Amino acid sequence: MSAKHNILAKLRGSLAGTTPIADNFNEALVTEPWRYAPEQRLAQLRKLMEAVHTEIHLCSEQDWPRRLAEQVQARQLLSLLIAPGTAHGQRVSEHWALHPELPPLKAYDRPIEQWKAELFNDTPASFTGTLGAIAATGSLIIWPTPQEPRLMSLVPPVHFALLKASEIYDNLYEVQQRQKWASGMPTNALLVSGPSKTADIEQVLAYGAHGPKDLVVLILEDA
Amino acid sequence: MSDLFYNAVPNATRVAPPRHAPRQYPDSKPQRVYLFGTCVVDLFYPEAGMDAIHLLQREGIAVEYPQGQSCCGQPAYTSGYTEQAREVARAQLALFAGDYPVVVPSGSCAGMFREHYPDLFKDEPETLKQVQALAARTYELVEFLLKVCKVQLNDLGQPTKIALHTSCSARREMNTHLHARELLAQLSNVERVDHDHESECCGFGGTFSVRMPDISGAMVLDKTRALKESGAHQVVTADCGCLMNINGSLEKQHAALRGQHVASFLWQRSGGQR
Amino acid sequence: MNTQTRIPALEIEEDFRARAHEALGDPQLRGNFRRAMDSLMTKRAAAFSDPEEREDLRSLGNAIRARALSKLPELLEQLDRNLTRNGVQVHWAETIEEANAIVLGIVNAHSARQVIKGKSMVSEEMEMNDFLGERGVECLEADMGEYIVQMDHEKPSHIIMPAIHKNAGQVGKLFHEKLGVDYTTDVDQLIQIGRRVLRQKFFEADIGVSGVNFAVAETGTLLLVENEGNGRMVTGVPPVHIAVTGIEKVVENLRDTVPLLSLLTRSALGIPITTYVNMISGPRQPGELDGPQEVHLVLLDNGRSQAFADSELRQTLNCIRCGACMNHCPVYTRIGGHAYGEVYPGPIGKIITPHLVGLAKVPDHPSASSLCGACGEVCPVKIPIPALLRRLREENVKAPDSPHQAMRGQGSKYSRKERFIWNAWARLNRSPALYRVFGFLATRLRNLVPNSVGPWTQNHSAPKPAPRSLHEMAREHLHKPSGDL
Numbered sequence: 001m002s003a004k005h006n007i008l009a010k011l012r013g014s015l016a017g018t019t020p021i022a023d024n025f026n027e028a029l030v031t032e033p034w035r036y037a038p039e040q041r042l043a044q045l046r047k048l049m050e051a052v053h054t055e056i057h058l059c060s061e062q063d064w065p066r067r068l069a070e071q072v073q074a075r076q077l078l079s080l081l082i083a084p085g086t087a088h089g090q091r092v093s094e095h096w097a098l099h100p101e102l103p104p105l106k107a108y109d110r111p112i113e114q115w116k117a118e119l120f121n122d123t124p125a126s127f128t129g130t131l132g133a134i135a136a137t138g139s140l141i142i143w144p145t146p147q148e149p150r151l152m153s154l155v156p157p158v159h160f161a162l163l164k165a166s167e168i169y170d171n172l173y174e175v176q177q178r179q180k181w182a183s184g185m186p187t188n189a190l191l192v193s194g195p196s197k198t199a200d201i202e203q204v205l206a207y208g209a210h211g212p213k214d215l216v217v218l219i220l221e222d223a
Numbered sequence: 224m225s226d227l228f229y230n231a232v233p234n235a236t237r238v239a240p241p242r243h244a245p246r247q248y249p250d251s252k253p254q255r256v257y258l259f260g261t262c263v264v265d266l267f268y269p270e271a272g273m274d275a276i277h278l279l280q281r282e283g284i285a286v287e288y289p290q291g292q293s294c295c296g297q298p299a300y301t302s303g304y305t306e307q308a309r310e311v312a313r314a315q316l317a318l319f320a321g322d323y324p325v326v327v328p329s330g331s332c333a334g335m336f337r338e339h340y341p342d343l344f345k346d347e348p349e350t351l352k353q354v355q356a357l358a359a360r361t362y363e364l365v366e367f368l369l370k371v372c373k374v375q376l377n378d379l380g381q382p383t384k385i386a387l388h389t390s391c392s393a394r395r396e397m398n399t400h401l402h403a404r405e406l407l408a409q410l411s412n413v414e415r416v417d418h419d420h421e422s423e424c425c426g427f428g429g430t431f432s433v434r435m436p437d438i439s440g441a442m443v444l445d446k447t448r449a450l451k452e453s454g455a456h457q458v459v460t461a462d463c464g465c466l467m468n469i470n471g472s473l474e475k476q477h478a479a480l481r482g483q484h485v486a487s488f489l490w491q492r493s494g495g496q497r
Numbered sequence: 498m499n500t501q502t503r504i505p506a507l508e509i510e511e512d513f514r515a516r517a518h519e520a521l522g523d524p525q526l527r528g529n530f531r532r533a534m535d536s537l538m539t540k541r542a543a544a545f546s547d548p549e550e551r552e553d554l555r556s557l558g559n560a561i562r563a564r565a566l567s568k569l570p571e572l573l574e575q576l577d578r579n580l581t582r583n584g585v586q587v588h589w590a591e592t593i594e595e596a597n598a599i600v601l602g603i604v605n606a607h608s609a610r611q612v613i614k615g616k617s618m619v620s621e622e623m624e625m626n627d628f629l630g631e632r633g634v635e636c637l638e639a640d641m642g643e644y645i646v647q648m649d650h651e652k653p654s655h656i657i658m659p660a661i662h663k664n665a666g667q668v669g670k671l672f673h674e675k676l677g678v679d680y681t682t683d684v685d686q687l688i689q690i691g692r693r694v695l696r697q698k699f700f701e702a703d704i705g706v707s708g709v710n711f712a713v714a715e716t717g718t719l720l721l722v723e724n725e726g727n728g729r730m731v732t733g734v735p736p737v738h739i740a741v742t743g744i745e746k747v748v749e750n751l752r753d754t755v756p757l758l759s760l761l762t763r764s765a766l767g768i769p770i771t772t773y774v775n776m777i778s779g780p781r782q783p784g785e786l787d788g789p790q791e792v793h794l795v796l797l798d799n800g801r802s803q804a805f806a807d808s809e810l811r812q813t814l815n816c817i818r819c820g821a822c823m824n825h826c827p828v829y830t831r832i833g834g835h836a837y838g839e840v841y842p843g844p845i846g847k848i849i850t851p852h853l854v855g856l857a858k859v860p861d862h863p864s865a866s867s868l869c870g871a872c873g874e875v876c877p878v879k880i881p882i883p884a885l886l887r888r889l890r891e892e893n894v895k896a897p898d899s900p901h902q903a904m905r906g907q908g909s910k911y912s913r914k915e916r917f918i919w920n921a922w923a924r925l926n927r928s929p930a931l932y933r934v935f936g937f938l939a940t941r942l943r944n945l946v947p948n949s950v951g952p953w954t955q956n957h958s959a960p961k962p963a964p965r966s967l968h969e970m971a972r973e974h975l976h977k978p979s980g981d982l
Contacts, residue, residue, distance in 0.1 A: 003798075004577075004589035007744060010802040011570040014811075018235045020568040024560040029553050030755045048769065112734075112787040120700045137770035149787040154729050173755045182751045185716045187782050188733070191774035196726040198688060199766075200642035200658055202529075202665050203536055206688040209641055210695060211726025211773065234808045236567035239559040239879035242552060260967045262926075266939055267960065269967035276971060288971040291929035299919055301868055303890030307923035314927035342884075391869035424827045428867025433952040435865060437518045440956035441831050442867070471957025 027173065034136035034171035041135040041168040042219065048138025052194035053207050055216045064218050065095035068127065068160060069102055071216055081106045081119075081126040081156060083148040088129045088162050108152055119151065125158035132167035134175055139191040140217065141175060150188045159212040161192070164220045248370040255285040256367075257325045259315070261332045262294035263463040264484075270497065271463065271484035275328045275364050277495050278486060282372045289318040295335040300343070302430050309343050316340075316353055324371070325361045328486050329462050330393020333363040338396050363393065365402045365461050365485060378410035380492040386418045386455035388425060388446070388469065388482070390462035399461050403485060407459070410492050418453035420445070427468035443472040451480055458482035513861040516836040526662055530830050533661045537824040540767025541875070558760045559879035561753045562815040569805070572714040572747045573796065579717025583779035585792045593623045596797045600625065600706075600739060603793060604634055607737055609703035613695075615721070615728040616640040617708030618656055618818065619741045619797055621840045622853060625706065636706070639695050639727035641688065648675050654834030656841060657765050657820040662833050695727065705731030705789065709742035710817070711757060712794070715750045718778045719794065722761065722771040729775050738777075738789040744796050745805075745814035757817060760877035764819040800852040800905075807903045809888055813848045815878040822872035822882060828865055837862070844872035848885045856893055856906030863889035864910075936966040 001009075036044050046056050059067045072080055083089040084107045096102050106123060128148050131141040140161055144150035153159050169175045172191075176182065181189070196211030207213060256279060260272040276286045292315060300308035319325050327333040337358040344350045368374045387407065393399035400422075407415055426432060426442025433439075447469060450458050460466050460482055469482050490497075520526055545551035565572055577587045590596035600623075604612065612634055614620060626647065629636040638647040642659035646652065649671055653659030660668070665682040673680040678690055699705075707728055711720040719740050721728045732738045748754060762768050781788040804810045823829040823843025834842035839850045839859060847862040856862075863886050872882040892903060893910040925931050943962040950959055 002589065003591045003595055006591055007589055007796075007798050007802060008570045008573065010798075011573075011744075011805055014234060014802070014806040015236075015567070015570070016234070018232050018567065020571070021236060021238065021560075021564040024238075024557075024564055025750075025752060026553070026557045026560075026756075029550075029557055030759070033547070033550050052772070108786060110786065113736075116700065120696065139770055139774070144785075144788075146784040146786060149785065150729070150733050151787045154726060154733060171755075172758070173752060176752055176755065182715055185718050185751075185776060185778040187777070187779050187785060187788055189776040189778075190729075191770065192772070193770050193774075194772050196724070197772055198641045198725045200640070200645070200660050200725075201663070201668050201684045201687055203533055203658070203661070204665070204684040206685045208692060209688055209725035209727070210639070210692060210699070210730055236563050237808055237812055238563045239556065239881070241556070258971070260971070265967040266936060266962045269963045269965060269970050272967035273970050273974065276974065286975065288968075288975055290933075290968060290972060293926040293929070293932045296926070299922060301887055301890070302919070303863075303887065303892070303894045304916075304919040304923075305891050307919045310923045311926040391867070391871070395870040395874060422871075424867050424869035424871070426827070426867060428869065431864070431867040432956070435514075435517075436952035436955045437514065437521055438828055438831060438865070439867070441521045442827055443956055467960065468957070471953075471960065474958035475954075475956065 030173045031171055036135050036170055041170065042165050044135040045133055045138055045168055049194055049217065052138070052197065054138075054194045055214065057216070057218050058221050059218050061220055061222060064162065064220060065091050067218060068092065069095060069099060071160065072103060072125065075125070075158065077103055077125045077158065079104050079106050079122075079124060081108055081123050081152060083108055083128065083152070085109075085147040086129060089127075089147070092127060108149055112149070112151060119155055123156045125160065126152045126156040127160040127162070128152050130161050130163045130167070131179065132169055132175065133163050134169055134172055134191070136171040137191070137193060139193040142190040142192055143186050144188050144190070145186075150190070153190070153192060154211055157208070157212055158214040158216065160216045160218065162218050162220070164222050166222050252282060252284060252372050253323050255287060255323045257319050257321070257323065258286050258288050259292060259295070259319065259325050259327045259332065259336075260288065261327065261329045261463065263467060264328055267467060268463050268484055271328060271486045273497070274484070274490035274495065275326070275486040277490050278368060278374075279326065281495070282368075282374060284372070291318050295332040296343075297331060297335045297339075298429050300335070300339060305343070312340055312343055313350070316350070316357065319357060322356075323360065324367065325357065326364055326367045327361060328364040328484065329464070330363050330390050330397045330399040331462055331464060333361055334392040334396035336361040363397045363399050363402070363461065365399055365406055366397060369402045369406050374406070376406070376409045376489060376493045378412045378492055379494040380410070380412055382412045382414070383457070384414045384416050384455045385457055385459050385488070386450050386453045387415055388418075388450070388458055388460040388465055390460070390465045391424050393462055394422065403459075403461055406489070413492065416453045416455050418455070419449035421449075425465045425468050427464045429464065432468060443468055447472050447476065447478065447480075451478060455480070459485050459488045461485045513836065513838060513859075513865065516838060517832045517865070520832040520836045525664070526833050527831060529662055529664055530833050533658070534824050534830045537767070541764055541821060541824070542767075544763035544767040544769070554756055554760055555877055555879055557756045558817070558877050559815060561748065561757060562817070562878045565748050565753070566745065566805070566811060566814055568749070569745070569747070572749055573744060575714040576712055576717065576747050579714065580794060583717045584782075585717070585779055585794055588793060588795045590795055591798045593797070593799055596623050596741065596795050596799075597625065597628045599795050600741075601629070601632065603737065603739055604629065604704060607703055609737070610634060611698070611702045612636040612704045612706055613639050613698050613702035613731050613735065614643075615705070615707040615731040616643055616723070617706065617741055618840060619708055619743055620706060621653065622797070622799055623741065637698055639698065639731055641691050641725060641727075644691055644695065645671065652835065652840070654842065655820060655823060656818055656845075662835070699730040699734050702731070702735040704737045704739060705733075705735040706739045706741065707732050709740050709746055709794070710761070711754050712742060712747045713751050713754060714747050716778060718751065718776050720754055721775040721777070722758065722773070723775070724772040726773060729773055732775065732777060733788060736789055737791045737793070739793045739795065740777075741795045741797060743801055744798055745801055745816075761817050761819050764821040764875065764877040800854070803904060804849070804852040810852070810885065810903065812880050813852070813885060815880050816845055816849070817878055818845075819877055821875045821877065825871040825875050827867070827869060827871065844882045844886075848880070848882060848889065851889055851904060851906065856889070856904055857909040858906065860893060860906075860909040863893055933968065936968055940964055940966050
């Protein structure tokens with residue numbers, strides 16, 4: 001008999017005659033302590049993210065591409081990886097077209113097998129959107145898509161992310177409910193709460209372990 | 224208590240019992256109490272037991288000391304000899320049958336009665352009722368003095384600094400550290416100082432101290448160093464197991480510092496005679 | 498530190514005392530652990546500054562884990578179904594041999610030569626690195642702490658911070674010797690060296706292996722937490738991802754992960770959330786440009802079903818592997834993780850290992866505790882660790898003909914002599930007459946106590962009974978006309 005059969009049989013045998021415990025979740029406990037007044041959400045998010053070395057810039061709907069360009073230039077980045085098929089990717093392409101002095105854009109438009117070495121060795125920065133953020137934990141919600149694959153927010157050492165202030169939620173429970181996560185999860189879903197870090201050596205915090213060393217969030221003040 | 228979190232079926236998955244509600248204490252002092260002295264007090268620190276009796280009598284409470292008492296059973300229980308612990312526990316039950324409080328000058332033994340006797344007798348429904356009744360009227364000494372007697376102590380002693388060490392079970396099962404702090408704070412000439420890693424175990428753990436002497440030894444050395452470095456002139460504790468451990472180590476180190484049971488400390492400071 | 502090329506995890510248990518003794522005498526180890534544990538305890542306390550919220554959340558964590566265990570077979574089947582529907586290949590293994598065979602099968606199917614591994618304690622149970630290494634497949638650790646200990650031919654000494662026993666100087670020396678880089682104690686520089694080396698390995702690897710923090714039955718999702726990014730790398734870059742986990746890690750609903758995540762990160766590191774929460778529900782779908790094309794999950798029993806069989810011991814499986822218990826343990830702080838000689842150290846190690854390898858292999862585990870209760874007080878899912886240790890002690894001293902057989906290796910510390918002593922102790926303590934005689938002799942012959950009384954006098958002066966017992970003094974006092982109220 002298979003391992004599956006044997007294991008399940010043992011477990012069932014151990015539970016013989018018992019009744020499964022009924023649902024005992026406590027919604028209030030995971031929401032009430034983690035609620036913020038609308039005007040506080042942004043401040044709470046910033047506080048937590050900046051505490052772990054995230055760089056945050058407040059922008060407007062009009063000028064965020066210019067601000068992004070500023071940041072790219074300030075870091076002397078040699079290129080920027082974007083998803084040109086997305087709306088925010090489009091805005092970047094348009095802005096870049098008007099400013100030829102900016103470093104070239106790259107597109108993540110083919111399977112990774114076709115350009116893995118370039119992604120790893122010659123792609124200093126990327127720019128992605130977000131599905132919102134969570135004030136209680138200081139986290140960006142990123143759902144990779146065919147247009148914005150997961151490695152965009154992982155491999156390049158600098159990751160720029162665009163967030164709408166109106167999409168900052170209070171807590172993870174609220175996010176799951178309002179975005180209906182349980183009705184269908186994507187291949188990969190992520191919460192990103194800062195640049196990569198580790199305290200594995202003597203508990204001393206060091207940034208830039210394996211993920212991006214820099215996380216720069218442009219927050220559109222549209223709330 | 225046991226039936227609150229156990230499904231009727233013995234192999235049901237367990238959910239942790241709800242937290243104890245804060246203990247409700249009777250409004251007035253009883254006229255009579257039992258003293259469960261504990262085996263360590265009986266043989267090594269009888270003066271602490273006597274001072275506990277004096278403190279209670281001074282509150283106008285009659286103290287009964289059943290001569291047949293011996294040990295709460297904890298050493299066997301923690302060593303895995305559950306049947307033997309149960310035998311001894313059963314013998315104690317019979318001696319404290321009257322419906323008046325049992326006062327215990329040890330947090331770990333009081334904890335044994337309150338927290339672990341129900342576990343020992345969970346398969347004997349009749350005895351379990353008796354045990355639950357006993358648990359409900361068992362008090363650690365300091366707790367009893369503070370919360371039931373609402374004692375007011377006058378400090379007749381010279382200014383002194385003390386460090387308070389609370390046993391792990393007293394701390395975690397009985398909140399004794401808080402009661403002791405409050406009671407000691409009544410003594411106006413006594414300054415209580417904190418010691419480093421105060422909530423850490425002293426390393427006694429009953430048979431642990433003889434089964435794992437290397438590890439236990441390292442723990443008591445750290446504890447005694449912390450006590451010495453606290454600046455206290457003496458150590459006070461509500462548990463004689465810890466007292467034996469700490470004093471035994473201090474003596475071996477030829478240190479000047481010593482510990483005393485809180486009952487003796489309180490009795491002497493408040494003018495009691497022996 | 499160690500010149501062996503392979504450290505067997507299942508070392509002879511008698512060495513526990515020897516290893517503990519050695520650790521106790523190592524001031525550097527003592528200092529490293531003391532500082533590290535103090536820091537982790539302080540962080541946790543700060544993260545749980547509201548005691549009401551903390552205790553309510555612990556109760557909820559316990560309730561959620563209990564609910565999952567109460568329907569474990571059903572949830573495992575649901576998990577299997579949903580993962581399979583999502584395109585994940587689910588494998589079941591009763592033993593570590595079976596689990597390794599499954600992994601090897603996948604390795605061979607892809608002619609893989611290089612495996613890169615994110616943090617997984619289950620893979621340590623499997624000794625996967627050595628298993629694959631012996632078959633010519635490089636299995637490299639990518640978590641910085643694991644990478645460091647692997648380089649030094651050691652096992653992790655803590656389940657969250659594997660290299661916690663090392664200081665920067667030791668790491669600097671190790672990197673200098675093994676990687677040929679300049680010696681440095683600058684932690685940022687050391688991390689950058691690790692980043693550089695491992696980045697190339699993520700790039701090259703044929704297969705990525707990870708653990709799982711929570712497996713969600715409702716949606717068929719594997720949830721992983723981390724701060725470094727190695728988990729996302731190993732589950733995202735190589736064309737094949739193998740996740741390995743214990744059968745107890747399943748939770749019923751996605752929303753159950755919300756409080757469990759909060760408990761995990763705050764208990765482990767005192768942080769509100771880890772840098773990355775990575776939720777994987779399937780392999781690369783048509784149209785997607787990256788992610789592994791094959792995702793496998795290996796569900797491992799390895800003795801967990803034994804713990805499950807007994808309703809008291811089943812609570813051991815609540816564990817969400819936060820490490821808070823060992824952070825607060827006065828024994829672990831002083832002997833470090835290696836002294837336990839097994840995959841899981843500290844309090845959780847003491848209660849789970851007897852199920853994984855049998856009590857006979859680790860007979861000292863249940864006794865290596867003063868039952869202080871610090872662990873049980875901080876466990877985010879309210880495992881009654883001291884009660885379980887006591888229960889394991891009971892199993893340990895059971896007579897061989899004892900009717901109720903709950904565990905492999907029970908009775909491994911059975912000793913007729915010891916049983917005789919406790920029977921005599923019980924006889925003495927339940928007989929007032931005998932006890933009275935004993936009390937009389939102990940007090941009257943007090944000066945005959947020798948200066949050396951076994952292990953007690955190793956750390957204490959000889960114990961001397963009082964001249965008169967409390968029984969005597971109380972009887973006298975309470976029967977005096979003035980003493981009796």
